[in-house]
Amino acid sequence: MESTVLNKTDDRIIQIESPLLSIDRLSVSYGGNKFSITDVSAGIQKNKITAIMGPSGCGKSTLLRAINRMHELYPETHHKGSISLGGEDIYKINPIELRRKIGMVFQRPNPFPTMSIYDNVIAAYILNGIKLKRSEKDEIVERSLREVGLWDETKDALHKKGTFLSGGQQQRLCIARALAYTPEVILLDEPTSALDPIATAKIEDLLVKLKKDYTIILVTHNMGQAARISDHSMFMYLGELVEYGRTKNMFTTPKDERTEAYLTGKFG
Amino acid sequence: MNTTNSISNQKLKWRVFNDKLFSIVMMTLAFISAVPLLSILYQLVKKGYKQVRLSFFIEVAPDTMQAMMAKANHEIIPGGIANGIVGTLIIVGMASLIAIPLGLLTGVYLSESSKGKMANIVRFVVDMLQGVPSIVLGVIAYIWVVKPLTSGFSALAGSVALSIMMLPSIIRSTEETLKMIPPTLKEAALSLGVPYYKTILKVLLPTGMSGISTGIILGISRIAGETAPLMLTALGSSAINLDITQPSSAIPLLVWEFYNDPNLVNLIWGASLVLLLIIFLLNIVAKTISKKWKVQY
Numbered sequence A: 001m002e003s004t005v006l007n008k009t010d011d012r013i014i015q016i017e018s019p020l021l022s023i024d025r026l027s028v029s030y031g032g033n034k035f036s037i038t039d040v041s042a043g044i045q046k047n048k049i050t051a052i053m054g055p056s057g058c059g060k061s062t063l064l065r066a067i068n069r070m071h072e073l074y075p076e077t078h079h080k081g082s083i084s085l086g087g088e089d090i091y092k093i094n095p096i097e098l099r100r101k102i103g104m105v106f107q108r109p110n111p112f113p114t115m116s117i118y119d120n121v122i123a124a125y126i127l128n129g130i131k132l133k134r135s136e137k138d139e140i141v142e143r144s145l146r147e148v149g150l151w152d153e154t155k156d157a158l159h160k161k162g163t164f165l166s167g168g169q170q171q172r173l174c175i176a177r178a179l180a181y182t183p184e185v186i187l188l189d190e191p192t193s194a195l196d197p198i199a200t201a202k203i204e205d206l207l208v209k210l211k212k213d214y215t216i217i218l219v220t221h222n223m224g225q226a227a228r229i230s231d232h233s234m235f236m237y238l239g240e241l242v243e244y245g246r247t248k249n250m251f252t253t254p255k256d257e258r259t260e261a262y263l264t265g266k267f268g
Numbered sequence B: 001m002n003t004t005n006s007i008s009n010q011k012l013k014w015r016v017f018n019d020k021l022f023s024i025v026m027m028t029l030a031f032i033s034a035v036p037l038l039s040i041l042y043q044l045v046k047k048g049y050k051q052v053r054l055s056f057f058i059e060v061a062p063d064t065m066q067a068m069m070a071k072a073n074h075e076i077i078p079g080g081i082a083n084g085i086v087g088t089l090i091i092v093g094m095a096s097l098i099a100i101p102l103g104l105l106t107g108v109y110l111s112e113s114s115k116g117k118m119a120n121i122v123r124f125v126v127d128m129l130q131g132v133p134s135i136v137l138g139v140i141a142y143i144w145v146v147k148p149l150t151s152g153f154s155a156l157a158g159s160v161a162l163s164i165m166m167l168p169s170i171i172r173s174t175e176e177t178l179k180m181i182p183p184t185l186k187e188a189a190l191s192l193g194v195p196y197y198k199t200i201l202k203v204l205l206p207t208g209m210s211g212i213s214t215g216i217i218l219g220i221s222r223i224a225g226e227t228a229p230l231m232l233t234a235l236g237s238s239a240i241n242l243d244i245t246q247p248s249s250a251i252p253l254l255v256w257e258f259y260n261d262p263n264l265v266n267l268i269w270g271a272s273l274v275l276l277l278i279i280f281l282l283n284i285v286a287k288t289i290s291k292k293w294k295v296q297y
């Protein structure tokens, strides 16, 4: 109880000026009185990569999925507190609208197995029944695949199934699928944990490039990854946001002993 | 040393022998279980192939007099089973039209709400339905359709009986297939802002297409040969009948009629052969679909 009061005031949580997303005293439960995250407050800065770290089960995915309201998939969920995107309460936006603004990439690459590479990129338009001209489609597909560095590898195989690609390519295809819908924010939940080091490095380079146009929130188990590519880092523990700061500061001089213990490998 | 070595050698020989014995027994058993099928096929082809000419498919079943005359002149019995073929197509087609949407929806419901109390009840009912004797379904269709709806025997009543019979296999295969699809696929669609019902229709069902259509076709092949429920519902008809509110023939009904008429009894073989071939064909189509349309996640 005491620590949550401290949370609001102490210097373990940085204050972001005019954040794009602002999370305000958010608690999320999957049912009953047990909350998987409690009283999380944080601002997310535009055009930055924000990493969320912490040991397994600490609520990283829960926090991430609250941002595009994917946790509502489970019927028993309820929450306290609020999240706003550009000043607008996300719980007042239709989730379908919201997810157009906030794209998501998952742990395992999940291209639609019945669709070609081409259709996978524009899947959001196809599945939502948004009609596009042939030239518009071609343009979106090329732009999105170029953005993720997949165009040269796939331009001659656009009509092959997306599942023929390698794991790393599939994951970049999934990022392209999210980008094609021109979101403002991209949420990634351990996007490289199923990939080899080379494919991981490619995705990391890609994310750094993408932050120019998008705001990126990345859940990662890999501290090296957070240190390499993120601007801001959150450390969560047992559902609580323990520390949130500039990545450089947090990795060199963590302010909370739990953060320090985690970063030095004492647990997690 | 020497003694242990020779013992293990003997053991080894014994094992090799055992392995051989085992595979021989297996092969014999497999062969034995294939014997009835092969002998049925042999009988049907041997006795029926002469009847299966073009006229067998385009002419209706002969009556007793015609058959008796032909027999007296040592000719092949004239006529065919066109009324049965058309009837089977209509009855089975309509049964599919009723059962497929209903079965798909129920299957989707069961896979989506796998834990709910209501889902468990539905699942239990479906299991029970699987065990209901087909003649009982005929009685039910008689009560539901023959009496109140078509005020008499009708193809529609037959379709209703058969559609109930098809339901469990469609529901189960839909449910099982959808459950195999990784949940991340559904999440991918939802995270793109695709509404729930569109996610089901445009992502899950197409992805499970192979398994679901295999289930449907096997369901169709299961009902195509049903006789008992049709006796209480479609009844039979000596002419081709396209009006679904009127009695209709079907291939298995014709087989039954032929069996009961000493002059027509020889037509059993041809009619059964056609029925069996249709069912084989359906099974081959189902196999091909489940292979060809297989989706790789």
Ligand SMILES: Nc1ncnc2c1ncn2[C@@H]1O[C@H](COP(=O)(O)OP(=O)(O)OP(=O)(O)O)[C@@H](O)[C@H]1O
Pocket (backbone or CB within 6 Å): A030, A036, A054, A055, A056, A057, A058, A059, A060, A061, A062, A063, A074
């Ligand atoms: N669908 C669910 N129903 C009930 N409880 C859940 C559900 N999903 C997660 N939880 C619980 O919420 C807590 C936080 O889970 P969450 O998945 O957010 O952790 P995480 O930090 O992402 O872990 P990991 O690193 O293993 O992915 C855990 O205690 C977990 O058991």
Ligand SMILES: [Mg+2]
Pocket (backbone or CB within 6 Å): A060, A061, A062, A189
């Ligand atoms: Mg997680």
